[in-house]
Amino acid sequence: MDRPSALIDTRIIYCGDCLDQLRRLPDDCVDLCYIDPPFNSNRNYEVFWGETKERRSFEDRHESTRAYIEYMRPRCVEIARVLKPTGSFYYHCDWHASHYVKVMLDQIFGENNFINEIIWKRQSAHNDAKQGSKHFGRIHESLFLYSGDAAEYQFNHVYRPYDEEYVEKFYKHIEPETGRRFQLGDLGAPGGAAPSKGNPHYEFLGVTRYWRYSRERMQKLYDQGLIVQAKPASVPRLKRYLDEGKGVPLGSIWDDIKPIQSNSAERLGYPTQKPLKLLERILEVSSRPNDIVLDAFCGCGTALVAAQQQGRQWIGIDISPTACRVMAKRLRDVSYVQESERLWRLGRGFVVRDLPQTEQQLRKMPPFEFENWAVIALGGIANKVQVGDMGLDGRIYPVSVIPTVKSGSLDFMDIWYPIQVKQKDKAGRPDIDAFEAAMIRSERMKGFFVSFDYTGDALTEIQRFFTQTGRVIVPLTVKEILEQEIARKLV
Numbered sequence: 129m130d131r132p133s134a135l136i137d138t139r140i141i142y143c144g145d146c147l148d149q150l151r152r153l154p155d156d157c158v159d160l161c162y163i164d165p166p167f168n169s170n171r172n173y174e175v176f177w178g179e180t181k182e183r184r185s186f187e188d189r190h191e192s193t194r195a196y197i198e199y200m201r202p203r204c205v206e207i208a209r210v211l212k213p214t215g216s217f218y219y220h221c222d223w224h225a226s227h228y229v230k231v232m233l234d235q236i237f238g239e240n241n242f243i244n245e246i247i248w249k250r251q252s253a254h255n256d257a258k259q260g261s262k263h264f265g266r267i268h269e270s271l272f273l274y275s276g277d278a279a280e281y282q283f284n285h286v287y288r289p290y291d292e293e294y295v296e297k298f299y300k301h302i303e304p305e306t307g308r309r310f311q312l313g314d315l316g317a318p319g320g321a322a323p324s325k326g327n328p329h330y331e332f333l334g335v336t337r338y339w340r341y342s343r344e345r346m347q348k349l350y351d352q353g354l355i356v357q358a359k360p361a362s363v364p365r366l367k368r369y370l371d372e373g374k375g376v377p378l379g380s381i382w383d384d385i386k387p388i389q390s391n392s393a394e395r396l397g398y399p400t401q402k403p404l405k406l407l408e409r410i411l412e413v414s415s416r417p418n419d420i421v422l423d424a425f426c427g428c429g430t431a432l433v434a435a436q437q438q439g440r441q442w443i444g445i446d447i448s449p450t451a452c453r454v455m456a457k458r459l460r461d462v463s464y465v466q467e468s469e470r471l472w473r474l475g476r477g478f479v480v481r482d483l484p485q486t487e488q489q490l491r492k493m494p495p496f497e498f499e500n501w502a503v504i505a506l507g508g509i510a511n512k513v514q515v516g517d518m519g520l521d522g523r524i525y526p527v528s529v530i531p532t533v534k535s536g537s538l539d540f541m542d543i544w545y546p547i548q549v550k551q552k553d554k555a556g557r558p559d560i561d562a563f564e565a566a567m568i569r570s571e572r573m574k575g576f577f578v579s580f581d582y583t584g585d586a587l588t589e590i591q592r593f594f595t596q597t598g599r600v601i602v603p604l605t606v607k608e609i610l611e612q613e614i615a616r617k618l619v
């Protein structure tokens with residue numbers, strides 16, 4: 129297979145456990161890795177997809193902090209292996225396990241390679257500190273930054289605009305002619321009266337001492353009007369203008385990036401989606417153009433979008449096929465990069481690899497993932513509103529229907545077939561009965577049912593339903609979908 133990058137294939141979303149996927153990558157190949165694994169929250173995530181209110185549980189597998197750490201440890205060991213010695217690693221987590229995570233990461237990356245704990249203040253108030261609760265509002269998350277083993281690692285300072293208080297305090301002088309604010313800086317040599325680095329010693333404007341700059345440079349600054357002396361024989365000082373300052377170097381508390389709000393333009397409805405600005409900042413600090421960025425738990429692909437937009441190479445890994453499809457769509461829609469094997473080989477588009485393709489893999493998938501897989505494999509659209517859509521899992525709009533606009537509305541939207549999915553060895557009569565009821569309620573004449581197999585009773589019932597009502601249920605097996613390669617073509 130052709131390689132768009134000499135070192136390693138990039139612009140790929142790998143579907144699978146990052147432990148397995150990382151093991152396939154060579155040593156020392158990644159410049160920046162960011163991860164935001166599911167937290168050890170000991171509760172079920174309520175997942176709301178899109179704008180609608182589909183509530184699904186997303187089992188948090190980690191029963192205890194210890195189990196969580198033991199789950200994460202081998203994955204972080206792999207990350208440390210693939211990270212270049214000059215690379216950087218960010219682990220995003222919160223109070224549930226952050227202290228244990230820090231200890232684990234010190235063991236893996238080395239205490240000396242710990243650079244920072246960044247506090248991302250994501251909210252000013254939190255609803256977990258309601259009246260009656262007996263704790264402070266949990267309003268921040270932590271990001272642990274480690275470097276690889278090399279003495280030098282990528283770090284580009286980022287500056288924030290000065291705030292008013294800072295300006296008042298440190299730029300208190302105003303130039304009367306121009307109105308420009310400035311501060312007065314020290315011109316003395318660093319180290320005071322006996323500097324060690326051989327700074328020059330001479331007389332300037334009646335003051336003899338060790339100076340920061342050579343006599344020629346001092347003279348030039350003076351001629352430019354940048355050196356001021358309050359009164360004769362007082363120590364001259366250097367004018368530094370506010371409008372020429374870079375700003376305040378960013379510290380370890382980040383309180384200027386808002387979380388994704390329900391009305392954020394970038395919101396996809398994916399649980400725990402992180403703001404693009406956060407990832408943009410991380411990439412800006414710890415990578416250069418064309419560097420290789422890895423997100424091994426990439427959810428809906430925020431890090432990949434940031435990497436694509438900043439001209440970095442990227443690799444994403446996620447265990448969820450649904451997340452992989454969501455992020456692929458996001459890359460196409462938001463970053464305008466095409467999902468195409470042909471273009472990828474030419475070094476332009478991107479590809480998704482290792483989506484589940486065998487019955488065995490599909491049997492092991494969480495039910496929600498399996499339903500999405502089956503619906504998408506048939507070219508359908510997964511239903512967002514379970515409750516409001518009679519329990520159906522998805523719908524197909526037949527390709528034969530040509531959209532026509534009648535009196536301002538698209539009437540082809542009325543022609544759709546329901547899809548019902550059961551992740552069972554054999555779907556039985558009660559499953560078919562429930563689907564028949566849903567078809568009648570939604571006034572559908574044809575529907576698709578997907579399962580691994582069917583009992584004899586279920587197939588007899590499908591036949592009876594057709595004879596008595598003229599309505600068709602097409603029983604599809606997973607094997608059929610896979611063999612017809614529908615999955616590969618349509619997912």
Ligand SMILES: C[S@@+](CC[C@H](N)C(=O)[O-])C[C@H]1O[C@@H](n2cnc3c(N)ncnc32)[C@H](O)[C@@H]1O
Nearest residue numbers: 145146164400401402425427428430446447448
């Ligand atoms: C908190 S979300 C990441 C959100 C992401 N930072 C974003 O902004 O969209 C965590 C993701 O990790 C994925 N995940 C969980 N276990 C995994 C594993 N072992 N390997 C790869 N991905 C995994 C989940 O499917 C989920 O999409």
